[in-house]
Amino acid sequence: xxxxxxxxxLDADLAPALAVVRSLARHGLEIDVAxxxxxxxxxxxxxxxxRLRYPDPMQAPLPFIDWLNSxxxxxxxxxxxxxxxxxxxxxxxHRDQAGNLPVALPDNESLDIALDKxxxxxxxxxxxxxxxxxxxxEQLESLDPLKQTLAYPVVIKPARSMGSADQGIVQLGVDYxxxxxxxxxxxxxxxxFGQVILQEYFRGQGVGIELIANHGKIEYAxxxxxxxxxxxxxxxxxxxxxxxxxxxxxxxSQKLMAALNWHGVAMVEFKxxxxxxxxxxxxxxxxxxxxxxxxxxxxxxxxxxxxxxLTQGRxxxxxxxxxxxxxxxxxxxxxxxxxVLRRNAPEKLVTLPTHSQLVKEALLILSxxxxxxxxxxxxxxxxxIDLAEIxxxxxxxxxxxxxxxxxxxxxxxxxxxxxxxxRLKPARQILFVCYGNINRSALAGRYFAxxxxxxxxxxxxxxxxxxxxxxxxxxxxxxxxxxxxxxESSRSRRIDHDLVNESDLIxxxxxQHYDRIAKEYPAAASKTFLLNPRxxxxxxxxxxxxxYQKCHQEVTASxxxxxxxxTQAKKQ
Numbered sequence: 374x375x376x377x378x379x380x381x382x383l384d385a386d387l388a389p390a391l392a393v394v395r396s397l398a399r400h401g402l403e404i405d406v407a408x409x410x411x412x413x414x415x416x417x418x419x420x421x422x423x424r425l426r427y428p429d430p431m432q433a434p435l436p437f438i439d440w441l442n443s444x445x446x447x448x449x450x451x452x453x454x455x456x457x458x459x460x461x462x463x464x465x466x467h468r469d470q471a472g473n474l475p476v477a478l479p480d481n482e483s484l485d486i487a488l489d490k491x492x493x494x495x496x497x498x499x500x501x502x503x504x505x506x507x508x509x510x511e512q513l514e515s516l517d518p519l520k521q522t523l524a525y526p527v528v529i530k531p532a533r534s535m536g537s538a539d540q541g542i543v544q545l546g547v548d549y550x551x552x553x554x555x556x557x558x559x560x561x562x563x564x565x566f567g568q569v570i571l572q573e574y575f576r577g578q579g580v581g582i583e584l585i586a587n588h589g590k591i592e593y594a595x596x597x598x599x600x601x602x603x604x605x606x607x608x609x610x611x612x613x614x615x616x617x618x619x620x621x622x623x624x625x626s627q628k629l630m631a632a633l634n635w636h637g638v639a640m641v642e643f644k645x646x647x648x649x650x651x652x653x654x655x656x657x658x659x660x661x662x663x664x665x666x667x668x669x670x671x672x673x674x675x676x677x678x679x680x681x682x683l684t685q686g687r688x689x690x691x692x693x694x695x696x697x698x699x700x701x702x703x704x705x706x707x708x709x710x711x712x713v714l715r716r717n718a719p720e721k722l723v724t725l726p727t728h729s730q731l732v733k734e735a736l737l738i739l740s741x742x743x744x745x746x747x748x749x750x751x752x753x754x755x756x757x758i759d760l761a762e763i764x765x766x767x768x769x770x771x772x773x774x775x776x777x778x779x780x781x782x783x784x785x786x787x788x789x790x791x792x793x794x795x796r797l798k799p800a801r802q803i804l805f806v807c808y809g810n811i812n813r814s815a816l817a818g819r820y821f822a823x824x825x826x827x828x829x830x831x832x833x834x835x836x837x838x839x840x841x842x843x844x845x846x847x848x849x850x851x852x853x854x855x856x857x858x859x860x861e862s863s864r865s866r867r868i869d870h871d872l873v874n875e876s877d878l879i880x881x882x883x884x885q886h887y888d889r890i891a892k893e894y895p896a897a898a899s900k901t902f903l904l905n906p907r908x909x910x911x912x913x914x915x916x917x918x919x920x921y922q923k924c925h926q927e928v929t930a931s932x933x934x935x936x937x938x939x940t941q942a943k944k945q
Contacts, residue, residue: 379403384456385413388746392666394420396676417754434463438470451684456661483633487659490570491532497654502625504654505572526551529559532568558915575653577644582626583668585638585678589631592688594618595673597664601709605718609663611705615671615698638679666746667700699737702746704763788906797942802831804876810836810865811846813882816928820858824936835868848921873897880904905931
């Protein structure tokens with residue numbers, strides 16, 4: 374049937390939603406935009422008829438559904454478009470409560486498989502679509518038979534991109550393990566939010582087949598190649614280009630869409646080796662994707678095709694998309710350059726570009742085929758807002774860098790200028806703090822008690838982690854035991870007002886710990902200091918044995934220094 378020309382676009386704070394708004398407006402549709410954010414990016418578009426705000430679907434999914442029902446009941450929308458999983462997942466999980474809303478989502482059975490990476494892998498295997506060798510981990514014990522056979526690095530994926538937590542829905546990401554100890558620690562953490570998939574690491578280019586399917590038949594397809602990805606180990610693209618659709622990837626995508634009887638848009642993500650023409654399926658994104666602005670600018674107008682499909686039951690023929698178009702998300706790409714220049718990526722996974730490559734790719738801005746995701750002359754306001762946010766963000770970071778340098782200078786001065794020694798003299802209780810209280814602060818508390826045995830001073834430790842009673846990290850237990858420190862009986866404790874108020878001195882491992890104490894317990898800021906006079910002590914959790922040993926050395930050396938100052942202070 375013919376649509377009523379009114380559309381509600383959700384997730385309006387993100388760039389893909391802006392691309393949807395601009396696309397549909399060009400076809401004469403009236404667009405309302407909505408987000409949980411107060412001033413969403415797409416709300417500044419001249420094409421947005423009204424700007425609405427709903428409860429955060431990540432933290433309050435049912436109030437979000439209630440809001441949508443209440444608002445949509447008085448509006449004649451022919452389509453409501455959830456642009457990301459933030460809104461798609463609550464609508465999927467609570468579809469019954471959403472009533473008869475005209476939501477642009479595939480049926481539940483199809484979407485359930487696309488959202489669940491384990492089910493996606495199983496389906497692909499049945500269809501003969503190449504996937505990385507994978508193992509579903511439901512509990513930590515499932516790792517035991519795999520430890521001796523896995524080849525590192527190992528990819529650690531949440532079974533679903535959205536996990537469940539006490540406070541609602543949590544966005545989850547991909548991680549990597551380079552050793553058995555890292556694997557155990559990271560899987561232990563990931564299992565808190567649901568099942569985990571381990572996969573072999575496949576080297577290749579990140580490519581996406583973007584498509585729209587009519588009950589399982591792909592009606593239109595577009596392919597992009599990721600040129601810049603964040604994080605550098607692989608993820609969403611900040612720079613990408615349109616390329617010819619590879620027949621093998623299109624064939625694999627068609628098999629998946631047919632098996633799912635998919636109805637709507639999707640992006641099927643692959644790792645592709647152009648030299649060998651081998652590939653592996655990574656995942657299916659069953660909604661609009663981050664690189665959508667490139668597709669639209671290249672002529673692959675997926676938002677318009679989706680509206681036509683879901684309101685008229687068909688898609689009119691369209692010409693192929695233009696090749697070698699370049700799309701850049703400016704803020705993210707600036708950050709990509711920063712990460713490359715900082716060399717913020719593991720060498721085992723990432724080959725960083727040379728300086729000449731960086732310059733060459735920056736100059737793509739001058740190409741007539743280059744487009745920005747957000748900045749657009751015909752709709753300038755969102756682009757100006759984005760530029761202002763980029764400038765504001767970097768101004769804040771520069772101020773933060775300056776403030777951090779001042780902080781570390783003051784910390785060093787407190788140690789070298791005698792302030793710590795003066796405060797130690799009357800001290801009766803010292804508190805050591807880190808995040809989890811299962812590695813750094815647990816070790817510091819126990820080792821300080823050992824080094825000051827017989828002295829009239831109490832040694833306690835705590836952390837910010839919500840769960841108390843956790844045992845110390847087994848890796849640190851083993852290293853500490855070899856040095857004569859017993860952490861077997863250590864149990865984590867959450868920091869609270871009583872601990873803070875009753876402690877004469879508080880020693881933290883990182884600046885962020887100091888900042889959190891200063892925010893939550895302002896009166897304690899003046900008695901809180903870094904344990905290491907030379908800087909921060911990094912958290913070894915989930916990392917290599919060498920980093921656990923380094924952490925142990927830094928903590929014990931700092932405690933030796935502190936104990937010596939305490940002895941000196943008590944003699945004065």
